[in-house]
Amino acid sequence: MRIADILLTWYKECKRDLPWRKDKDPYKIWVSEVMLQQTRVEVVKSYFERWMERFPTLESLAGAREEEVIQYWQGLGYYSRARNLLEGVREVSVSYGGQVPETKEEVVKLAGVGDYTAGAILSIAYNKQEPAIDGNVLRVFSRLYCIDGDISSPVVKKQIRELVEREISFDYPGDFNQALMDLGATICIPKVPRCPICPLQKQCLGKEKGLQQQLPVKKKKTPPLPVRLVAGVLQQGEFFLLRQRPAKGLLAGMWEFPAVEIQAEEDAIAVFRQIFLCETGQEVELQSLLFKCTHTFSHRKWDISFYHCTGSPGNIPTGSRISWVNKRDWGKLSFAGPHRKMADFFVENRKKILQNR
Ligand code: SF4
Incomplete structure (x- = not known):
């Protein structure tokens, strides 16, 4: 047959x-x-x-x-x-x-x-x-x-x-x-x-031939590269500073809290403040850690910490993809993976977060 x-x-x-x-x-x-x-x-x-x-x-x-x-x-x-x-x-x-x-x-x-x-x-x-x-x-x-x-x-x-x-x-x-x-x-x-x-x-x-468990033969994959990120949650009343990712590449076009990649040997706070200012036009201080999570893609593994930030509002650089977005509109946005978790965490724990500030 x-x-x-x-x-x-x-x-x-x-x-x-x-x-x-x-x-x-x-x-x-x-x-x-x-x-x-x-x-x-x-x-x-x-x-x-x-x-x-x-x-x-x-x-x-x-x-x-x-x-x-x-x-x-x-x-x-x-x-x-x-x-x-x-x-x-x-x-x-x-x-x-x-x-x-x-x-x-x-x-x-x-x-x-x-x-x-x-x-x-x-x-x-x-x-x-x-x-x-x-x-x-x-x-x-x-x-x-x-x-x-x-x-x-x-x-x-x-x-x-x-x-x-x-x-x-x-x-x-x-x-x-x-x-x-x-x-x-x-x-x-x-x-x-x-x-x-x-x-x-x-x-x-x-x-x-008794080889069924040895097959198929696969070359070992390289594990995803660990990447450390610090993200800033900056709020003015009901508005939060968000960034839309570029139209091409990883999580293309999705929304996120502005985040900065930190190399192993770098001073996370100093690097974050400097790049955050450059990209968003906002001078900020990192306050309490709000939320932390990991997210694995095929080639990268994000370890991302979200910090509550304070600062005086500055001008957003022209041509950037940064905007102040009202929290009531979050439901209409497509947040990038871990940033959706952060947004949900904020909504669920809003009272507790505000009390702790
Ligand atoms: S399960 Fe797979 S390995 Fe086992 S007899 Fe069927 S085809 Fe062969």
């Missing part, structure tokens, strides 16, 4: 009940795949349902304001995914009359759509024979074919792609891809695969 036939039979009986599998709308598949890129299925389910209540169609998302879209994404992290999704659906709305295109060449040109997402959309929505290869599929195939090369190397990825292209079902490529996703997520899991209940155990070379 072919691998595809075994997988499809297993999928029919055991497929996961997921909200984006209720129909084959390419827009819904697109949204779910983008949400799933860095987030666990269990978390995505509720976000996806809330999203579809607000943006049920591609056109409803294409016509939405970016700020609102980011708010619906808040909590999923990696906000560039939401911005790219919005850019992509707007492109489909303008250039393809609102219909997600059906060819790989066109789909991969849409903002934020890579090889994997294109494969998922085309195979599930349009029944095209396109593989959708993510980390799960790489793991399953490296075990199935006992491939011991580094899984992140282009040579091994190409080798696996060719194998998936050879095995993919002709009639049901979308179900084949989804079966592989489910197998990787529930049975051929990292560390200790559940081989005794795997439908492919008789076909699996890795298991036959």
Whole structure:
């Protein structure tokens, strides 16, 4: 029996009940795949349902304001995914009359759509024979074919792609891809695969050789760089000094309390005061520590301390992205990760904070 036939039979009986599998709308598949890129299925389910209540169609998302879209994404992290999704659906709305295109060449040109997402959309929505290869599929195939090369190397990825292209079902490529996703997520899991209940155990070379737990082979990743930051919470009545991050790069376009990166050997207070003045035009003194947290990105780990600051108001430099924002408008802003935690902390503990000043 072919691998595809075994997988499809297993999928029919055991497929996961997921909200984006209720129909084959390419827009819904697109949204779910983008949400799933860095987030666990269990978390995505509720976000996806809330999203579809607000943006049920591609056109409803294409016509939405970016700020609102980011708010619906808040909590999923990696906000560039939401911005790219919005850019992509707007492109489909303008250039393809609102219909997600059906060819790989066109789909991969849409903002934020890579090889994997294109494969998922085309195979599930349009029944095209396109593989959708993510980390799960790489793991399953490296075990199935006992491939011991580094899984992140282009040579091994190409080798696996060719194998998936050879095995993919002709009639049901979308179900084949989804079966592989489910197998990787529930049975051929990292560390200790559940081989005794795997439908492919008789076909699996890795298991036959007893190497399933050693595969896939991965080169060690460099750990995220620790970065120390001091952020200033400066208040005038109901207004707080906030900064909008640049339009490109980490947490692009999001709002934050002005923060300064501190090198290990530096005098944190002196450096903070000097850079804060330069960037915001405000001469400040650091008072009490309000809140402290860490936040890990793929390449950096922020250790950020928020201090209550006092000072006499100065002129904000022209052309800067600094503004005085009324606290009642915080709900409309997309705060950058740990800064949202600080804003929430402030709202929840306002009375206590004011008493301690
Ligand atoms: S037999 Fe084990 S290692 Fe092989 S595909 Fe199944 S779960 Fe993975």
